[in-house]
Amino acid sequence: MTSPAARTALDLTADLPLPALEDLYRDLHRHPELSSREHRTAAALADRFRTAGFDTVTGVGGTGVVGVLLNGDGPTVLLRADMDALPVVEKTGLSYASEKSGVMHACGHDLHVTWLAGAADALAAGRDTWNGTLLVLGQPAEETGEGAAAMVNDHLYQRFPVPDVLLAQHAAPGPAGLYAHSPGLIMSASTDVDIVVHGVGGHGSRPEATVDPVVTAAYIVTRLQTVVAREVAARESAVLTVGRIEAGTRHNIIPSEAYIALNLRTQSAEVRERMLAAIRRIVAGECAAAGCPREPTVTVGGSFPVTVNDIDTDRRVAAVHGEVFGAGTVLDFGPVMGSEDFPFLAEDGIPYAYWFVTSTPADVWEAAGAESGGDLMEQLAAVPSNHSPHFAPDLGTVGPGVRTLVSGALEMLSVR
Known part of the structure; x- marks a missing residue:
């Protein structure tokens, strides 16, 4: 038997204006904006919220957008989409590729904004089917980890109703049409570390008169590879990445300093502190x-x-997604090493559910399968992932991504 939330979600999204939503997505993709500079994107999203009937405020936490729809007594539900792009040179070859040099929506946030705009329209148009308060939030600066905290610090929950639950989703590689939920831990913590090695500079012809920080930095980088392999238990998951090593200005000058930039991915505070030590x-x-x-x-x-x-919240949302999209579409592939600033919105322990929507076009997925010889993990590694200059989600996920938000929201609201 289909639940009231699933039935209502299917009704409200039966006639989505897909051509208009796809046009919105293409427009956002053509005009990406870096973290905390999402002025055009925020304006477009705010206009959609206002047109749908939400009381809308812009400039929250910088360029954040919040829409509020009061619809009688009932729970307060917040739907969030991040808006920022990345400093990546696009190589997709799409007809709607980025028109901004060196900036690209390489992580799918343009798709997230489109999903939220469509969900806001559908839920507002169908407000006679549910009770409660709906908050729709366009968040800046997810990529830098600053946007969610900036909105909270800008008195988000003093200026707007405090939600009972938060919902968010993310485009991910994988054959389009799957919805990945993990009750409990789903994404890892991320920590940046900057190192400066102080040496003694001098002429390349007289290394004996110097202390070469480049050589020292090279030993450090090599030795750091043992941290995960030899200091983190095999049952734990952790990643250490050397993202930048920089020193010197000329071929024959031994510099006085070398710089190393690291990123850690961990799933517990204990492992993080052990790695830092x-x-x-x-x-x-x-x-x-x-x-x-x-x-x-x-x-x-x-x-x-x-x-x-939150285990109960995620299981409820996963269940309604299974009803809306059918058997075999909802899976749990466990926690991933990627990171999000979304939890900063969960002030004072507000429960939340966060899930993934797979978005690799069928032809790309099938071509990767042919190359991998049928090995699923190799196939997944072969398709463009988030942050790749070739990342290009399937336009066919526009409608399903709206339905996931609508059905998740209705599961948490009071459906009539």
Whole structure:
């Protein structure tokens, strides 16, 4: 038997204006905006909210947008979409490829905005079918980890109703038509670490008169590869990435400093602290071994929290998605190493559900399958992933992505 939320969601999304939504997506993709600069995107989303009947406020936490629809007594539900693009040179070859040099929607946030706009329209048009308060939120600066916290710090929950539950979703690689839920931990924490190695610079012809920070940095990078392999238990998941190493200005000049930028992905505070301690120890040890004139500088920078779904909320949303999309469409592939700032919106323990919508076009997925010889993990690794210059979600996911939000919202609201 289909639940009232699933039946109502199917009714409200039966006649989605797909051509108009696809046009919105193409327009957003052509005009990507970097974190905290999403002025055009925010204006377009705010216009959609106002037209649908939401009381709408812009400029929340910088460029954030909030729409509120009061619809009688009942729960308060917040739907969120992130809006920012990335400093990536697009190589998709799409007819609607980015028109902004060096900036691309390589993570699907343009699709997220389109999904939210469509859901806001459908739920507002069908307000006679549910009771409660609906908040729709366009969030800036997810990629830098600053946007959600900025909105909360801009008195989000003093200026607008406090939600009983938060819902969000993300486009992901995989054959279009699947919806990935994980009750509990679904995404990892991320921590940036910056290292400065202080050496003694000089002429390349007289290395004996210097302390070469480049060589020391190379030893550090090599030794750091043992942190996960030898200091994190096999039952734990962790990743350490050296994202940048930089030093010097000329071929024959030994520089006085070298810079190393790291990123850690962890799924527990204990593992994070163990890795940070190992990094500090290794960096200090290699610098001491090289005879560096002063101790290295190790700075722990920006971080994203773990994303941990409320078990009951996620199971309810997953169940209604299974009803809307059919058997075999909802799966749990466990926690991933990617990170999100969405949990910063969950102030004071507001429960939330966060899920993935697979979006790889069928022809791309099938071609990757032929190349991989049928191995699923190799096939998944072969298709363009988020942050790839070739990332191009299937336009056919526009409608389903609206339905996931609509059905999830109705499951949490009071359906008549």
